[in-house]
Amino acid sequence: ELKVEQNPLFLSMQEGKNYTIYCNYSTTSDRLYWYRQDPGKSLESLFVLLSNGAVKQEGRLMASLDTKARLSTLHITAAVHDLSATYFCAVAYAGNMLTFGGGTRLMVKP
Amino acid sequence: EPEVTQTPSHQVTQMGQEVILRCVPISNHLYFYWYRQILGQKVEFLVSFYNNEISEKSEIFDDQFSVERPDGSNFTLKIRSTKLEDSAMYFCASSRARGETQYFGPGTRLLVL
Numbered sequence: 001e002l003k004v005e006q007n008p009l010f011l012s013m014q015e016g017k018n019y020t021i022y023c024n025y026s027t028t029s030d031r032l033y034w035y036r037q038d039p040g041k042s043l044e045s046l047f048v049l050l051s052n053g054a055v056k057q058e059g060r061l062m063a064s065l066d067t068k069a070r071l072s073t074l075h076i077t078a079a080v081h082d083l084s085a086t087y088f089c090a091v092a093y094a095g096n097m098l099t100f101g102g103g104t105r106l107m108v109k110p
Numbered sequence: 111e112p113e114v115t116q117t118p119s120h121q122v123t124q125m126g127q128e129v130i131l132r133c134v135p136i137s138n139h140l141y142f143y144w145y146r147q148i149l150g151q152k153v154e155f156l157v158s159f160y161n162n163e164i165s166e167k168s169e170i171f172d173d174q175f176s177v178e179r180p181d182g183s184n185f186t187l188k189i190r191s192t193k194l195e196d197s198a199m200y201f202c203a204s205s206r207a208r209g210e211t212q213y214f215g216p217g218t219r220l221l222v223l
Contacts, residue, residue: 031209042201043153043214088153096141096208097166100153 002027002093006101013079014109021074021104023089031092032072034063036085037103043088046074079108112136114215116202122221123192131187131218133202142185143203143212144177146170153201159185160208192222 003026013019023032031050035043047056049065049072056063060083062075072089086105090098115134123129135142144156157167159177176188185204189196199219203212 033211035214042216045211045213048211090153092209095166096143096158096205096212097155097168098145098153098212099155102152 002029002091002099004089004091004099004101006087006089006104008104009102010105010107012107012109013076015080016078018078019076021076021087021089021106023072023074023091023101025070025072025089025091025099027093028067028070029091029093032065033090033092033098034061034072034074035088035090037088038085046087076106079106081108081110084108112138114202114204114213116200116215116218118218119216120219120221122223125194125222126191129189129192129220131189131200131202131220133185133187133215134183135185135202135204136206136213137183139204139206139213141165141205141208141212142177142179143205144187145201145203145214146198147201147217148198156187189220192220194222196220197222 005024033048034046037043047063052067054065060077065072086103088103090100117132142159147153155168157171158165174190178186199217201217202215205212
């Protein structure tokens with residue numbers, strides 16, 4: 001059974017600071033996704049990472065994938081309040097079924 | 111920009127009743143999915159659907175659940191006899207091809223009393 005673990009589960013940070021969210025998974029996979037969810041809203045796709053060493057960046061967010069370590073990171077640079085949300089990683093295993101991590105609730109304070 | 115739509119946005123039902131949740135996937139997408147998220151918990155996969163048949167399903171997707179694509183645009187999830195523990199947000203998603211990004215709809219919040 002594929003297990004996906006994120007840490008931290010909750011992150012409170014000041015505007016302007018940098019931080020990293022970690023996503024570990026238990027079984028070899030060929031695809032990893034990052035999603036953002038605002039309270040009461042749906043999931044918005046941020047990144048899809050397909051190969052070892054893949055790195056993608058959009059604005060203040062950068063995601064990377066190390067398939068050998070079974071680890072993905074989502075790095076936040078110079079956080080702003082608008083980034084406050086819950087971030088989920090999701091891993092695809094043996095098909096299209098996505099297994100989600102527990103989410104990291106990010107609060108960026110002024 | 112095309113998006114996945116879902117109706118209703120909220121549904122309240124009595125335990126034991128049947129509910130049908132509806133989704134309109136993005137028009138050129140071929141793979142369709144249902145996920146659920148119990149309040150405050152992680153998102154859980156229910157089922158994927160391709161070429162008019164179920165391609166994968168989780169342990170959650172038991173005999174009480176069924177999916178259907180009744181026409182060229184709608185994709186439905188039916189829960190035959192709802193239980194209290196079926197209360198959750200149900201998300202529909204679609205993707206253009208296997209392995210491509212799954213785009214999620216806004217969800218249907220189901221409350222079973």
